[in-house]
Amino acid sequence: MKDQYKQDKRSRSSDSGIIDSGTLYTLSEFQKRSGLGKWAIRSMRRHGMIVRRVGGRAFILGADFEAFLRSQSGQDQGL
Numbered sequence: 001m002k003d004q005y006k007q008d009k010r011s012r013s014s015d016s017g018i019i020d021s022g023t024l025y026t027l028s029e030f031q032k033r034s035g036l037g038k039w040a041i042r043s044m045r046r047h048g049m050i051v052r053r054v055g056g057r058a059f060i061l062g063a064d065f066e067a068f069l070r071s072q073s074g075q076d077q078g079l
Contacts (some may be wrong), residue, residue, distance in 0.1 A: 019062045027051070027058040030065075044068060 019025070019033055030039065045051055049068040052059045 008055045013034065019065055021063040021066050024052075025060050030060045034044075047072065049066065 002068065017033060017035065019030070025033065027041070029049075030036075031038065036044075041049075047068075048071065050061070050064040052064075
């Protein structure tokens with residue numbers, strides 16, 4: 001049982017920092033994986049990043065985040 005817990009913990013920590021373009025993330029999961037705070041995400045939304053809302057919950061598609069980063073490359077937007 002302890003070995004299973006250790007293995008699960010390792011697999012979860014290996015996913016942190018990875019944003020997959022084909023995955024839809026809840027806002028909280030996106031924040032955990034990206035390491036960005038709520039104010040940084042709000043700023044990105046004001047600068048054009050797409051956040052999808054369904055049933056009162058917010059989601060970010062990994063491909064939308066990648067597209068946003070590409071659109072901002074070479075532009076210092078204060079993010």
